[in-house]
Amino acid sequence: MSGPMSEDELDQVVTNIELLELQASALPPETAPNSGPQPEPEAEGGRFAFPRHILKQSDFFRDMLTSTHIGGGGEGTEINPIVPDSISQVTKFQIESFYRVVDHRGFQGQLVLSQPQWFAALKLATAWNFDQVRQFIIQELDFVAVDPFDRIRIADECRVPEWLRPALARLCARKSDLTAAEGRALGYERFAAICRIREMEKLGSSPEKNRAHECCNSKCPR
Structure with a gap:
């Protein structure tokens, strides 16, 4: 069994989520106006990298990352990405939209997304039990026509x-x-x-x- 991860490893973007079945008909990412440069998710093929501390905000991923098997140093890396079966239908557009929301540090300032982006992010926040992120999105959509x-x-x-x-x-x-x-x-x-x-x-x-x-x-x- 692999030993605990080092501090350097924890600071890196170590957890990858593989999109097993990216739908061909998925909506393409839409260009939304913004007040400055927006960070893009690290992606290669069907994989997206998220900082571990972000995923630990979710009960869904927290249990996974602290388990004896997946919590080891060899899991959740670029070579051995975590692949939960229940997210196999998630699309690239949904992941990108969700990333835009969770990377909005401290939920401060205005985050401008299209309605499809907000809806896609809400679906993942709901499915993955990101309660605070979900509530933030709902509050934002309360003021959107x-x-x-x-x-x-x-x-x-x-x-x-x-x-x-x-x-x-x-x-x-x-x-x-x-x-x-x-x-x-x-x-x-x-x-x-x-x-x-x-x-x-x-x-x-x-x-x-x-x-x-x-x-x-x-x-x-x-």
Whole structure:
């Protein structure tokens, strides 16, 4: 068994995450405006290097890095990268977006990302249990104008139930009717509930305080 890592090794970017199945249809990185040079992730092929202290912010990686097997000096290096099975579907775009957020030192100043970048970073922060990073992203997205369908989709995928009611209320109040494609995106129960509420409001029989209550309770994540 390898001995404990030296201080020099700990200071290096020693932990690599290999992307086993990078999707060919993955969104390419988008250029976002920024106030200065932005550091880029170290990458070669399908591997990304992260400082160990960053990964230890996550319960997912902390347990892995302190285990008897993976915590050894020979693991998590460029030669022997850590390859968790559960991240095999992660894309390069998601990793790059997540890196931009975690490298935003101390979460100080303004970090400007596109909506797809924010969403991609939130997905990984949620999947990998980076609680502080996840909360930071959610707070940033609270002030971003997001299409209600995107807001609902991400709320379901990333377990952000507080986004559902405002987004559904916007759909209930929308002047134009929902399309069949939008109904499929919402799911039958939510689509039916929104249609009922919209019809009731047209007839003047739906109290304002009940708007979106019915559809928010339809297929909400538990």
